[in-house]
Amino acid sequence: ETGVTQSPTHLIKTRGQQVTLRCSSQSGHNTVSWYQQALGQGPQFIFQYYREEENGRGNFPPRFSGLQFPNYSSELNVNALELDDSALYLCASSLRLSGTYNEQFFGPGTRLTVL
């Protein structure tokens, strides 16, 4: 069973640029959640995708967008990068079943630095 993987591991961008981060779900999972973890802080929920549809969003501007593909992998896109976007971006996958909560498994994260 393959765990959650993310790419790239590290990324350096400049203000105003756009970035795409990728996440491969654990085998059998149908839900992907993205979190932003600033230095010294706990992760903050960005959004969640379930069966290719956005299923909940945190307090992040529209320049943060995402996709989920038929194989349940996912992308996080950030446009017009700002210095405050520098953070560790975590992806978590789970198998969502109605009426129950199932554990979210986290990937190792992508460290984004905006200069």
Added chain:
Amino acid sequence: AQTVTQSQPEMSVQEAETVTLSCTYDTSENNYYLFWYKQPPSRQMILVIRQEAYKQQNATENRFSVNFQKAAKSFSLKISDSQLGDTAMYFCASIFQGGSEKLVFGKGTKLTVNP
């Protein structure tokens, strides 16, 4: 709004001793879950223990146990027989049942186990 507060930014403990990490939360929901996550220096977040709010019995996983006080909205983690591998950031988190299943994290406690 749902909030999670961890008031201990850093803690240390001697190997083989016991340490307790504190967490309080605020929610108006009746059905929710509480979690402790561990994030070692390698960054991958892993679930340590979970507690369903409707269960009165405190959860236990080997050396890890919780003290869940629902009325006081308190959820502490006790680590017994601390090991060097327990050195990590520990995050308290909560989630509502249903909805988007977004995890709400505290700011974390950095635990160092000393030899």
